[in-house]
Amino acid sequence: MAFAPLMVQLENRRAVIIGGGKVACKRARTLIESGAQVTVVSPHLTSELSVMAEDSVVAWKKKLFQPKDIKDAYIVVIATNNELVNEQVWQSSSRVPLVNVTGEAERGNLQFPGHIKRGRLSIAVSTGGASPKLASRMKEELEQKYDHTYEDYVDFLYTCRLYIKRSRLSSEEKQETLKQLVEEDYREEAKQHIMLEWLKQKTEGGDDDE
Ligand SMILES: C[C@@]1(CC(=O)O)c2cc3[nH]c(cc4nc(cc5[nH]c(cc(n2)[C@H]1CCC(=O)O)[C@@](C)(CC(=O)O)[C@@H]5CCC(=O)O)C(CC(=O)O)=C4CCC(=O)O)c(CCC(=O)O)c3CC(=O)O
């Protein structure tokens, strides 16, 4: 089965994770970062999930799975270590829009790729089930190449793009400036400052509008 690489809006969507182990914990982190409302159903939690539950970052139902737990869920993550339970959750999930079957990912319609996030920048890696270990190694390589300096740099590019869209530059000049922003090294703060001042001048309502 083929999977599409998509970005999905999950703000305030109800996500229910069945199981409270290592995999559940990784999924919880990703879903929380995306603004979903996460509930974990499991008699036990990893220590990291326990802290999240104590801090009310996730809701914890300390119990074994029952079908009513996934009523109204937008996402279900099936992540217990018991195959029979995982099968029962799957059978109960037919009306849930997005289902991740962590033990047998091809069965569900949602997969979580290996990913890194640098502010607005997201990079995801999937090998389509060939080798999670290769995905993991590639993720580590990408972490080195796209280090934390990209957070500010990508924010800067975002601000520039908003100015450029609103600016009085011709469409050719807009394209040229967008290209220049990625071709030259604008990770230096001083260089960013000069560009932003120039863009402000070129933008209606900017500080130095002529
Ligand atoms: C579909 C997907 C996600 C999903 O949607 O569930 C998935 C699925 C499965 N993984 C399995 C096993 C392992 N996964 C890892 C590790 C990682 N797995 C990750 C991603 C993905 N794994 C997604 C796309 C992957 C792709 O297609 O490339 C990483 C990259 C990112 C992350 O998980 O955040 C993370 C790196 C950790 C990090 O860098 O932090 C290890 C290695 C280890 O832990 O050392 C093993 C054991 C070795 C092995 O089995 O190879 C199994 C069999 C389970 C079983 O046997 O019961 C399935 C199910 C199946 O294959 O059907």
Ligand SMILES: NC(=O)C1=CN([C@@H]2O[C@H](COP(=O)(O)OP(=O)(O)OC[C@H]3O[C@@H](n4cnc5c(N)ncnc54)[C@H](O)[C@@H]3O)[C@@H](O)[C@H]2O)C=CC1
């Ligand atoms: N997709 C991926 O990247 C990977 C998936 N897996 C798969 O993920 C699943 C979980 O693996 P781990 O997190 O390592 O297991 P784990 O052993 O760390 O955690 C299992 C959790 O399930 C809970 N649980 C057991 N029975 C339950 C029930 N009836 N109702 C609710 N919760 C219940 C346990 O309390 C525990 O918290 C396995 O099926 C494994 O094959 C494993 C490695 C990677």
